[in-house]
Amino acid sequence: MLTLTQDLYDRIVAHARQDHPDEACGVVAGPAGTGRPERFIPMLNAARSPTFYEFDSKDLLRLYRELDDRDEDPVIVYHSHTATEAYPSRTDVTYANEPEAHYVVVSTADKDGLGEFQFRSYRIVDGVITEEEVQVVEAY
Known part of the structure; x- marks a missing residue:
């Protein structure tokens, strides 16, 4: 189960x-x-695309150095789908290289009337997608 604060949830959605x-x-x-x-x-999103996301390689290297310096892990890796449901694509699964991370997909298809808003979390390990419950709390 993914547990996160209302503030983090709101910031991801925003x-x-x-x-x-x-x-x-x-x-x-x-x-x-x-x-x-x-x-x-x-x-x-270095790809600047409505159907694909890509972290800039320099930004990603800087992020991992910063995480290492701060003794942190990437707990949530998130991205949005703009016209489809919040479910990992084949490409998303290919890029899922943090077995301990929660992979959050937010669907903003509701903005264009193409679907409903969704916030869903998954574990992706060795290509296997497992959806998990999301619990939003005021504070830890």
Whole structure:
């Protein structure tokens, strides 16, 4: 189960809506080994695409150095789908290289009347997608 604060939930959703119609992407880091998401890190979608997201390689390298320096893990890796349901695509599964991370997909298809808003979380390990419950709390 993914447990995150209302503030983090709201910030992820706001980023997804702000970047619509392009996909948004980012990370929420937490203290190493705790699995607790704490620090919101919005990233730039280098692809600037409504159907695909890609972290800029320099930004990603800088992020991982920063995480290492701060003794943090990427607890949540999130992105949005702008015209489809919040379910990982084949490409999303290919890029899922953090077996301990929660992969959050936010569908902003509701902004264009193409579907309903969705916020869903998955574990993706060795290509296997497992949806998990999301619990939003006021504070930890």
